[in-house]
């Protein structure tokens with residue numbers, strides 16, 4: 332049976348469970364449950380603290396895990412990424428009070444509060460800076476105000492929490508993170524693990540694309556195909572009117588509107604964009 336770790340709380344918990352549900356796996360109905368058995372798929376899910384997941388997977392106790400790239404890096408556990416999951420995007424970076432026009436060198440001799448001690452120690456060493464790292468569990472942004480630190484290193488999503496506490500980011504991003512599927516480093520991926528990864532990959536792809544359907548004068552099909560080449564090539568179907576065809580092609584979600592504008596520009600009609608829930612490419 333495949334054993335898979337899923338975040339039990341925090342930012343990644345709900346989207347991870349939602350993605351697994353969409354991929355056809357059974358998930359917990361009570362947020363206090365720590366395990367869920369999915370006999371139909373021969374998988375057991377373990378709901379663990381996101382920070383601990385790389386440790387369980389790195390030790391070989393669990394086959395796969397969903398957690399943040401930043402947490403994985405901080406853990407130092409021997410794991411590798413199977414797949415980026417397209418949610419939980421954040422950056423891990425330094426921030427200081429006020430305008431914080433600091434450089435990394437200005438951290439010399441300072442106190443830096445963080446919940447990601449190993450990431451920070453490694454970054455300071457890379458930059459040849461000697462500073463004191465104050466290890467906190469969360470709500471790190473308040474630590475400067477409360478006088479236990481001079482600067483922080485923390486997860487930044489929208490940047491709202493930093494702004495609320497009068498902090499500004501500085502220096503290069505220490506880690507650009509997203510939720511990732513991980514396995515033990517160097518371990519060959521089992522057939523069961525590949526199947527779970529393929530199902531999740533299908534959802535990640537599906538979220539990046541839209542399906543476009545439109546009607547197009549037959550005489551303009553070459554131009555339309557150039558605008559929507561699809562993945563292999565667009566599906567073209569006859570319409571009752573012999574002068575027109577129906578075209579169907581996947582387009583990148585980020586390009587959908589300019590593509591639709593271009594189709595209008597050549598005379599396509601009834602252009603519809605719809606979500607794709609999952610796929611195998």
Ligand SMILES: Nc1ncnc2c1ncn2[C@@H]1O[C@H](COP(=O)(O)OP(=O)(O)OP(=O)(O)O)[C@@H](O)[C@H]1O
Pocket residue numbers: 340341342343380381382398399400401402419420421469486487488489508509
């Ligand atoms: N605001 C955010 N936007 C995007 N990703 C985030 C955000 N906050 C945290 N993350 C990501 O989520 C993961 C950590 O999750 P989170 O902070 O929710 O867990 P936790 O701190 O262990 O739990 P909790 O905050 O409930 O104590 C990291 O990978 C981090 O990059």
Ligand SMILES: O=P(O)(O)OC[C@H]1O[C@H](OP(=O)(O)OP(=O)(O)O)[C@H](O)[C@@H]1O
Pocket residue numbers: 341342468469470471472485486487488489490491492493
């Ligand atoms: O840039 P923002 O969108 O404001 O998000 C960033 C904040 O979100 C996370 O906090 P979380 O809610 O997990 O609380 P924690 O600090 O207690 O972990 C993270 O640790 C930051 O504090």
Ligand SMILES: [Mg+2]
Pocket residue numbers: 341469
């Ligand atoms: Mg947190």
